[in-house]
Amino acid sequence: xxxxxxxxxxxxxxxxxxxxxxxxxxxxxxxxxxxxxxxxxxxxxxxxxxxxxxxxxxxxxxxxxxxxxxxxxxxxxxxxxxxxxxxxxxxxxxxxxxxxxxxxxxxxxxxxx
Amino acid sequence: xxxxxxxxxxxxxxxxxxxxxxxxxxxxxxxxxxxxxxxxxxxxxxxxxxxxxxxxxxxxxxxxxxxxxxxxxxxxxxxxxxxxxxxxxxxxxxxxxxxxxxxxxxxxxxxxxxxxxxxxxxxxxxxxxxxxxxxxxxxxxxxxxxxxxxxxxxxxxxxxxxxxxxxxxxxxxxxxxxxxxxxxxxxxxxxxxxxxxxxxxxxxxxxxxxxxxxxxxxxxxxxxxxxxxxxxxxxxxxxxxxxxxxxxxxxxxxxxxxxxxxxxxxxxxxxxxxxxxxxxxxxxxxxxxxxxxxxxxxxxxxxxxxxxxxxxxxxxxxxxxxxxxxxxxxxxxxxxxxxxxxxxxxxxxxxxxxxxxxxxxxxxxxxxxxxxxxxxxxxxxxxxxxxxxxxxxxxxxxxxxxxxxxxxxxxxxxxxxxxxxxxxxxxxxxxxxxxxxxxxxxxxxxxxxxxxxxxxxxxxxxxxxxxxxxxxxxxxxxxxxxxxxxxxxxxxxxxxxxxxxxxxxxxxxxxxxxxxxxxxxxxxxxxxxxxxxxxxxxxxxxxxxxxxxxxxxxxxxxxxxxxxxxxxxxxxxxxxxxxxxxxxxxxxxxxxxxxxxxxxxxxxxxxxxxxxxxxxxxxxxxxxxxxxxxxxxxxxxxxxxxxxxxxxxxxxxxxxxxxxxxxxxxxxxxxxxxxxxxxxxxxxxxxxxxxxxxxxxxxxxxxxxxxxxxxxxxxxxxxxxxxxxxxxxxxxxxxxxxxxxxxxxxxxxxxxxxxxxxxxxxxxxxxxxxxxxxxxxxxxx
Numbered sequence: 001x002x003x004x005x006x007x008x009x010x011x012x013x014x015x016x017x018x019x020x021x022x023x024x025x026x027x028x029x030x031x032x033x034x035x036x037x038x039x040x041x042x043x044x045x046x047x048x049x050x051x052x053x054x055x056x057x058x059x060x061x062x063x064x065x066x067x068x069x070x071x072x073x074x075x076x077x078x079x080x081x082x083x084x085x086x087x088x089x090x091x092x093x094x095x096x097x098x099x100x101x102x103x104x105x106x107x108x109x110x111x112x113x
Numbered sequence: 114x115x116x117x118x119x120x121x122x123x124x125x126x127x128x129x130x131x132x133x134x135x136x137x138x139x140x141x142x143x144x145x146x147x148x149x150x151x152x153x154x155x156x157x158x159x160x161x162x163x164x165x166x167x168x169x170x171x172x173x174x175x176x177x178x179x180x181x182x183x184x185x186x187x188x189x190x191x192x193x194x195x196x197x198x199x200x201x202x203x204x205x206x207x208x209x210x211x212x213x214x215x216x217x218x219x220x221x222x223x224x225x226x227x228x229x230x231x232x233x234x235x236x237x238x239x240x241x242x243x244x245x246x247x248x249x250x251x252x253x254x255x256x257x258x259x260x261x262x263x264x265x266x267x268x269x270x271x272x273x274x275x276x277x278x279x280x281x282x283x284x285x286x287x288x289x290x291x292x293x294x295x296x297x298x299x300x301x302x303x304x305x306x307x308x309x310x311x312x313x314x315x316x317x318x319x320x321x322x323x324x325x326x327x328x329x330x331x332x333x334x335x336x337x338x339x340x341x342x343x344x345x346x347x348x349x350x351x352x353x354x355x356x357x358x359x360x361x362x363x364x365x366x367x368x369x370x371x372x373x374x375x376x377x378x379x380x381x382x383x384x385x386x387x388x389x390x391x392x393x394x395x396x397x398x399x400x401x402x403x404x405x406x407x408x409x410x411x412x413x414x415x416x417x418x419x420x421x422x423x424x425x426x427x428x429x430x431x432x433x434x435x436x437x438x439x440x441x442x443x444x445x446x447x448x449x450x451x452x453x454x455x456x457x458x459x460x461x462x463x464x465x466x467x468x469x470x471x472x473x474x475x476x477x478x479x480x481x482x483x484x485x486x487x488x489x490x491x492x493x494x495x496x497x498x499x500x501x502x503x504x505x506x507x508x509x510x511x512x513x514x515x516x517x518x519x520x521x522x523x524x525x526x527x528x529x530x531x532x533x534x535x536x537x538x539x540x541x542x543x544x545x546x547x548x549x550x551x552x553x554x555x556x557x558x559x560x561x562x563x564x565x566x567x568x569x570x571x572x573x574x575x576x577x578x579x580x581x582x583x584x585x586x587x588x589x590x591x592x593x594x595x596x597x598x599x600x601x602x603x604x605x606x607x608x609x610x611x612x613x614x615x616x617x618x619x620x621x622x623x624x625x626x627x628x629x630x631x632x633x634x635x636x637x638x639x640x641x642x643x644x645x646x647x648x649x650x651x652x653x654x655x656x657x658x659x660x661x662x663x664x665x666x667x668x669x670x671x672x673x674x675x676x677x678x679x680x681x682x683x684x685x686x687x688x689x690x691x692x693x694x695x696x697x698x699x700x701x702x703x704x705x706x707x708x709x710x711x712x713x714x715x716x717x718x719x720x721x722x723x724x725x726x727x728x729x730x731x732x733x734x735x736x737x738x739x740x741x742x743x744x745x746x747x748x749x750x751x752x753x754x755x756x757x758x759x760x761x762x763x764x765x766x767x768x769x770x771x772x773x774x775x776x777x778x779x780x781x782x783x784x785x786x787x788x789x790x791x792x793x794x795x796x797x798x799x800x801x802x803x804x805x806x807x808x809x810x811x812x813x814x815x816x817x818x819x820x821x822x823x824x825x826x827x828x829x830x831x832x833x834x835x836x837x838x839x840x841x842x843x844x845x846x847x848x849x850x851x852x853x854x855x856x857x858x859x860x861x862x863x864x865x866x867x868x869x870x871x872x873x874x875x876x877x878x879x880x881x882x883x884x885x886x887x888x889x890x891x892x893x894x
Contacts, residue, residue: 013402026463052400067576070535071542074520077477077500079470082436083401085451089458090429095368095397098421100334105414106389107305109271 016078018059020087033064191222200230208253224250224257232262240270258286261294265386268302273309276302280319281312296353301386304330304357322352329361338365356380356387363394364422371398389415397422409439428458449486469493473500492523503551510556517543532572541573549582570599577607584616593623611641618647622654627677630654634681645683652681659694664736668702693731700745701737712747722758722784723765725750729780730773740783754787756796762788763808770811777812785817792820799825799832806838815845833863834875841882852886860886 015021019028024036037060046053062076063069080088191206203226210219227250234243247263259279267276280299283292296319303310303323313320329344342365345358352358363377374394381391396407396419404423408416416439420430432455436446449471456464468486475481483501485494495516502509502516521540524530530537544565547553553562563586570579580603587596600617607613618633630651637647655678662670675695682688696711715724725748729739743749754762762784770777781788791797791805802825809818819842825835836859843849843856852860864879 013405049400067538067542067573070539071546073466074496074539074542075546077470077473079448079474080452080467082405082433082446084467085436085448085455085459086401086405086429086432088460088463089432089455090426092401092429093424093426096421096424097334097336097364098418100330102414102418102421103330103334103390104305106393106418107301107386108414109269109273109302109305 013081013083014055015059015083015087016081017084017088018062018072020084021055021059022063030065033060037064191219191226195222195226195229198229198233200226200233204230211253220254220256224254227254227257228260228262231266235262235266240266244270244272258288258291259283261291261298264295265298268298268386273302273306277310277312284314284317293353297356298386300326300353300357303327304354318353322348322354326354326357329358333361333365341365356382356385357390360387360390360394363391368398374398390418393418394422405433405437408433409437432458465489465493469497473497473504476501477504491526492520495519495523510551510553510558513551514547514553514558514561517547530572532574537572541569541576541579544569544572545576545579545582548586554586570602574606577603577610577613580606581612581616588620593620596620597624609640611637611644614640615647615650619650622650625658627651627655627658627674631677631680648681648683649687652678652683652687655681656690656694659698660735663694663698663701666702668698671698671702689727690731693728694735696728696746697732697735697737697742700732700742701735709747715748720761720765721748722750722754722762723768724748726762726765726780726784727769729783730769730776733776733780734773739780743783750784750787752787753790756794756801759788759791759794759797759805760801763804766808766812770808775813778814781812781814785814788814788817789820792824799829802828803834806835810838810841815842818842831859831862831866833867833870833872833879836860836863837867837875837878837882840886841878844882844886857883857886 019026022033022036022040024033028036037056040056041053044052044056061068062072187206187209191203191210194200194203194206204223207219207223207226211223227246231243231246231250234240234246244266247260247266250257251259259282264276264279264283267273267279276299280292280295283295299310299313299319300323303313303319304326307323307327310319315321325344325348329341329348332338332341332344341361345361348354348358359377359380363374366374366377375398378391378395381388385391392411393415396404396411396415399407404419408419411419417430420433425433432451435451435454436448438446449468452459452464452468452471459467465486465488469489472484472486476483477500483497485497489497499513499516499520502512506512521543524536524540528536530540548562548566548569553559554566556562566579566583566586570576570583573579580599584596584599584603587593587599597617597620600613600620603613604610604617614633614637618630618637621627621630621633634647634651637644641647655674659671659674659678662668662674672695675691675698678691679688682691692711692714711724711728712721715721725743728746728748729743732739732742740749766777766781769780773780788809797805802821805821806818806825809815809821819839822835822838822842826832826839829835840852840856840860844852860879860883864876864883867873867876867879
């Protein structure tokens with residue numbers, strides 16, 4: 001079993017949509033965006049996850065004012081990534097717990113897994 | 114009865130039986146049948162009577178013993194095959210042996226061979242085939258006990274009843290070590306389906322601790338962490354549920370204490386039946402960009418488990434499956450189709466905009482033909498076209514301009530935008546982009562870009578950078594009046610903006626509006642008292658004005674400008690410069706008495722010669738002859754100077770060289786006689802000569818520099834530094850002719866010597882000079 005799983009980052013799996021990266025609505029105003037940015041940076045300071053912090057910073061720089069938001073809409077040609085789609089259609093909720101059935105499925109015979 | 118011959122030992126003295134190798138012993142250790150006389154006898158007999166011929170046979174012979182002697186020599190082959198891990202061969206040989214003697218005699222070896230083969234097949238990912246081998250083992254070696262690996266395989270293949278039966282046999286035999294290895298697998302099975310292991314002894318640890326583990330699991334799943342922890346505490350350390358306890362503890366740790374959880378999970382071995390739980394827990398802690406692809410590499414129950422821990426909804430999981438298609442042979446999802454299918458969840462407009470971006474990516478990245486999405490409206494189609502034009506026709510400015518104008522037209526289609534509304538801001542953003550980022554201002558389409566820029570300011574009047582862009586454009590084109598109008602417009606909106614005030618100050622100075630400029634400078638300093646730029650710009654401009662007035666023979670205007678400049682002089686250096694210019698004006702257009710005041714001031718610090726040079730420079734800047742000004746102000750340089758005065762003068766030359774430029778040569782004119790005589794000052798050392806040469810080099814006084822360099826070379830022959838100074842001075846310009854071969858040799862020696870003594874600066878200079886003086890042989894010189 002590979003405990004390292006997948007340590008290599010994939011740019012195509014980062015947020016391309018700055019709104020989703022910061023977790024704000026598309027009609028959010030400057031203050032809401034600023035507040036969301038500060039909260040996100042507080043939750044994920046650069047020393048904890050430099051890559052995520054940089055993504056947050058870039059997202060904030062892209063939409064922090066109304067003019068920048070309009071420019072982003074006009075000139076940013078990057079399409080949404082898988083993570084954008086997932087966060088847009090069905091955002092992650094608070095960490096949950098598997099039910100007993102899910103536990104049993106993992107521990108069950110290989111044929112059933 | 115197996116008959117072992119001793120053909121190789123006619124005397125009947127058999128060699129000592131070869132000791133079974135370590136591997137063989139390890140293969141045999143799992144045999145747990147009671148050692149009956151037959152079995153032990155067989156082993157004794159084979160060791161005593163058998164001949165180990167393996168060492169005398171080739172590898173081919175080892176694999177295929179001669180048939181006619183098989184009954185005599187098979188056993189060594191069987192043992193050797195078993196030890197070498199050739200289990201199929203070992204099984205064959207032991208079965209041959211079993212045909213000649215009761216099977217029980219060879220059961221130990223046969224069981225070990227079957228075991229090895231079963232493990233081999235399981236490791237190759239052939240569990241069904243491995244199970245068949247285990248079954249054969251049971252059938253052929255009735256005395257052999259089941260193995261933990263066999264139980265694990267049975268459970269993996271959903272043969273819980275057979276596993277239970279095998280486990281019960283192990284318990285009856287009292288095989289402690291294999292039991293401890295088998296129990297965790299049964300424990301995992303008990304947690305998954307307790308009813309399937311109902312025949313186990315209630316006192317058995319699998320059942321006894323299993324009920325507590327199930328209770329802990331139920332408590333955890335319902336969020337009762339305290340109850341779960343209580344149950345876990347009652348499970349003993351050596352319980353088969355130990356890894357389960359570890360995983361459950363890790364799962365109950367808060368996400369903030371990730372390190373503790375990871376440390377706990379590391380304690381679960383990969384071979385543990387609870388390892389999948391640990392892996393799922395680790396997966397759930399990955400950041401999204403790593404989690405999404407990692408989920409494709411695990412099976413469905415693990416994915417469900419990890420995503421449940423992560424808080425994924427069913428909808429998110431289903432969308433992930435569509436995007437990553439874990440079971441599909443072609444992993445790339447059809448994103449446009451996914452966007453279309455999920456548009457109600459993604460939002461109609463967002464989904465549409467993303468499909469346009471995807472359409473552009475298809476063209477720009479994958480090189481496919483442009484396909485306009487059917488549902489795209491006029492604006493979106495124009496936007497997509499503009500992106501494609503920018504991407505593929507970036508050099509065709511006309512096409513780029515036309516494409517973006519089409520976007521603007523689409524934005525204007527419904528209604529003419531009102532300055533400040535969203536469409537107006539969009540149009541202004543496009544227009545600014547055309548002018549700045551796409552660089553149309555520097556193309557033949559500059560006029561169109563400039564019009565667009567001007568319109569952008571009208572449409573988006575609250576955007577300061579747009580105003581700045583327009584002001585800069587007017588300034589670059591020399592349209593000062595238009596620039597000032599634009600600055601005034603901008604200042605009306607942002608009266609406090611210091612950069613705009615600075616712009617207005619500089620524009621006022623450009624138009625020689627010193628009053629207006631002073632007003633702007635005051636406004637800047639009110640808001641930013643330590644701003645030096647405003648003071649310096651105004652001070653310099655007024656000095657320039659005074660110099661011009663002096664050159665035009667208008668001392669009153671010069672004095673007026675100097676009086677105004679005095680207000681803005683913020684340092685002793687600026688004040689001194691002002692005084693020098695005042696002395697120049699007095700010396701050339703006023704009285705000598707006033708001019709002498711500067712001399713009196715310079716005498717106080719004892720650096721008269723330096724001040725004289727600064728004054729001479731100022732005089733030349735004001736268009737006045739330096740010699741006249743020096744005479745009028747009583748600072749005419751002496752005919753002879755001493756060593757200290759020479760060093761002092763050199764320091765001043767360096768100070769004024771940067772701002773005086775070409776004027777310095779003329780300013781040094783009155784000092785030339787003294788400098789020529791200074792060559793022969795006896796107290797000068799080599800450092801003095803070097804300092805003087807450098808100063809004269811900075812002032813462009815090549816003739817004097819050559820003199821000093823040659824004099825230094827008289828003191829130290831072939832010194833690389835002075836050789837370079839001498840030849841640089843001699844061949845400073847093209848008219849100096851070509852160097853002699855002797856001079857070139859000197860220069861090469863200087864270069865080598867400087868490199869040897871690590872004088873990189875001189876070596877570099879010598880190298881540059883050599884390159885300049887020796888013509889390129891390729892050009893025929």
